[in-house]
Amino acid sequence: MNLQFNRHRRLRSSETMRSMVRENFIRKEDLIYPLFIVEGENIKKEISSMPGQYQFSLDMLEIEMQTIIQLKIPAVILFGIPDHKDALGSEAYNDNGILQKAIRQIKASHPDLLVIADTCLCEYTDHGHCGMIEHDCVINDESLELLVKTAVSQAKAGADIIAPSNMMDGFVAAIRAGLDENGFENIPIMSYAVKYASAFYGPFRDAADSAPRTGPSDRKTYQMDPANRLEALREMQSDIEEGADFLIVKPALSYLDITRDVRNNCNLPVVTYNVSGEYAMVKAAAQKGWIDEKRIVMEQLTSMKRAGADMIITYFAKDVAKWLNED
Numbered sequence: 479m480n481l482q483f484n485r486h487r488r489l490r491s492s493e494t495m496r497s498m499v500r501e502n503f504i505r506k507e508d509l510i511y512p513l514f515i516v517e518g519e520n521i522k523k524e525i526s527s528m529p530g531q532y533q534f535s536l537d538m539l540e541i542e543m544q545t546i547i548q549l550k551i552p553a554v555i556l557f558g559i560p561d562h563k564d565a566l567g568s569e570a571y572n573d574n575g576i577l578q579k580a581i582r583q584i585k586a587s588h589p590d591l592l593v594i595a596d597t598c599l600c601e602y603t604d605h606g607h608c609g610m611i612e613h614d615c616v617i618n619d620e621s622l623e624l625l626v627k628t629a630v631s632q633a634k635a636g637a638d639i640i641a642p643s644n645m646m647d648g649f650v651a652a653i654r655a656g657l658d659e660n661g662f663e664n665i666p667i668m669s670y671a672v673k674y675a676s677a678f679y680g681p682f683r684d685a686a687d688s689a690p691r692t693g694p695s696d697r698k699t700y701q702m703d704p705a706n707r708l709e710a711l712r713e714m715q716s717d718i719e720e721g722a723d724f725l726i727v728k729p730a731l732s733y734l735d736i737t738r739d740v741r742n743n744c745n746l747p748v749v750t751y752n753v754s755g756e757y758a759m760v761k762a763a764a765q766k767g768w769i770d771e772k773r774i775v776m777e778q779l780t781s782m783k784r785a786g787a788d789m790i791i792t793y794f795a796k797d798v799a800k801w802l803n804e805d
């Protein structure tokens with residue numbers, strides 16, 4: 479027989495051979511770990527739809543920080559859950575708000591850890607929307623003013639990076655101008671540039687107590703339609719022009735094509751957010767013994783890198799760091 483074909487299996491013959499030709503890797507440096515901070519004392523409350531993830535009060539946070547530091551995770555992204563919510567989300571821009579206190583506390587003990595502040599109003603508003611509501615609509619330009627105040631207050635508290643997730647138009651331009659005017663021209667903006675109106679955020683809204691309660695029943699007038707691809711490039715373009723330093727694509731797994739599009743069309747660092755629903759699905763199946771959690775998680779995160787992500791925000795960050803340290 480004189481067949482002509484390629485022998486791809488030559489490069490798969492052993493683990494040594496495979497590791498030599500491997501194209502993509504997860505590194506600890508890629509990981510960003512989300513944390514939920516609540517008012518009160520002695521609270522470490524597991525989030526029922528996110529097994530292994532907790533809401534922490536400030537006094538319980540330091541123990542968790544020790545673990546994060548030991549695992550050499552380089553960055554955390556913080557979400558604050560205030561006691562008091564109102565129509566204008568005023569605790570978001572209170573210099574003594576829960577997030578500001580958490581930032582100060584973490585930076586005081588761990589100056590080298592990068593602290594990223596999520597800049598949004600939905601955890602702070604009584605209606606649960608990411609901006610102000612007027613006549614049952616989430617209004618854009620007035621909301622920007624509150625978001626700028628929030629970002630500046632977070633920067634004043636010591637945040638290393640501002641990560642606005644609210645999806646109002648012009649939020650990067652407004653926050654950049656606000657930061658610059660207040661002497662924070664060196665604080666980068668990690669923009670949730672491409673954020674879809676996704677059902678995969680369900681468990682997060684339990685964790686952050688941020689589901690829409692009054693006004694529109696969903697976020698579809700400001701977050702993107704999952705059916706759209708070109709719109710992602712328009713969102714990306716606007717945020718680049720407005721001065722974003724990093725671009726986030728969110729969620730991760732159903733949007734790997736979008737991460738690839740963004741990667742191919744810009745030269746900023748690209749971040750993907752492996753969101754709460756993606757975490758919950760893996761955890762649920764793993765608890766049932768239906769899947770191999772470690773292999774599934776590493777395969778999923780590797781696929782995000784392969785799609786073009788430079789960094790990954792993930793609730794699995796501690797597990798992944800542990801696994802990488804073991805190997």
Ligand code: PBG
Nearest residue numbers: 598600643678679682753754755
């Ligand atoms: C705030 C925000 C959300 C997430 C991150 N920032 C929720 C939302 O937009 O409803 C979701 C994160 C996750 O699901 O893990 N706007």
